Amino acid sequence: MILLTGANGHLGANLLRRLLRDGEAVRVFLRPESDNRTVDGLAVERAYGDLRDPQTVEAALHGCTHVYHAAAMVSTLHHRRLEIYESNVIGTRNVLRAALAEGVTKVVVSGSLSAVGHTPDRPTDETVPFNPFEKHLPYAFSKAGVERECLNAAVEGLPVVVAISCAILGPWDFKPSRMGRTLVDFANGRLRAYIPGGFEFVAARDIVEGHVLAMRKGRSGQRYIISTKFLTVDELLGIFERVTGRPRPPRIPPGLMAAAAEVSSFVLTHFCPNVPQRFTPGAIRLLRMQRRADCSKARRELGYEPTRIEDAIQEAYDWHVERGAVRSPIAGRRPAERVEVGS
Numbered sequence: 001m002i003l004l005t006g007a008n009g010h011l012g013a014n015l016l017r018r019l020l021r022d023g024e025a026v027r028v029f030l031r032p033e034s035d036n037r038t039v040d041g042l043a044v045e046r047a048y049g050d051l052r053d054p055q056t057v058e059a060a061l062h063g064c065t066h067v068y069h070a071a072a073m074v075s076t077l078h079h080r081r082l083e084i085y086e087s088n089v090i091g092t093r094n095v096l097r098a099a100l101a102e103g104v105t106k107v108v109v110s111g112s113l114s115a116v117g118h119t120p121d122r123p124t125d126e127t128v129p130f131n132p133f134e135k136h137l138p139y140a141f142s143k144a145g146v147e148r149e150c151l152n153a154a155v156e157g158l159p160v161v162v163a164i165s166c167a168i169l170g171p172w173d174f175k176p177s178r179m180g181r182t183l184v185d186f187a188n189g190r191l192r193a194y195i196p197g198g199f200e201f202v203a204a205r206d207i208v209e210g211h212v213l214a215m216r217k218g219r220s221g222q223r224y225i226i227s228t229k230f231l232t233v234d235e236l237l238g239i240f241e242r243v244t245g246r247p248r249p250p251r252i253p254p255g256l257m258a259a260a261a262e263v264s265s266f267v268l269t270h271f272c273p274n275v276p277q278r279f280t281p282g283a284i285r286l287l288r289m290q291r292r293a294d295c296s297k298a299r300r301e302l303g304y305e306p307t308r309i310e311d312a313i314q315e316a317y318d319w320h321v322e323r324g325a326v327r328s329p330i331a332g333r334r335p336a337e338r339v340e341v342g343s
Contacts, residue, residue, distance in 0.1 A: 002065070
């Protein structure tokens, strides 16, 4: 039996469907107050609780031999830093301690490129340490803390591997993710402007494959970067144009966008804290860094081979069209055929 946390998230939803296609028995760990319709109709066991509650984590892990810990609170907002820390760091500690006590065979934990050190002169690999003295978002600090918990657990004898994700593009993006919202906004003509920059992206199918390979072949205590391709924002929007048939919005100077984001983030944080923030100062800073990643370790040790990011964007668009998130898709486009996994 496999325990999967984070089944409602973008990574977890794709990983769950891959595991079921592979014929695995899966138990999903869900918060009772969440919208859990994302797993309706799937042949899974359900366990309910909160990662911050060790007792519910222990109960969910009982009888499991393998664990994929994909749950995390993702946010670029500083005022949620305590919640981010408790959910990500303490939650991971609870999962790893329960797995060790249960005698779990292996755990794969989802990591983040934000917790890997930045090297502006070359692509980042797993050897670059996280620099705590640089300006980071609370999420990045929390994911660095997650990796430390994994190392502590490995020292205690738990086989645990970290599969490091970049920005994910692909289907089964229920919430949706920041990239999913950007694609839907673009397709609906609601993306009013963009700034130059770039980031390392990973196809949903690739990050899932990376997790499965890490479970099969990953060395305990190691981390593996799983990426598909670096794209500039201009290249990304060029693919969006081809996939959706719609033109891109105007490009504006990054300094102007950064200044506007500082003002809007302050207003929304203090006066409208429940309103989603699309372009936070932290998100803009990440785009301007233009981080590149080197996944040669995953290729060498796991046999990982990336696919095409263009296909991932097409799959994501077709999925959003199918679920009705794109109001007026361009006529003549047909959603890509997919295999549904049911009960």
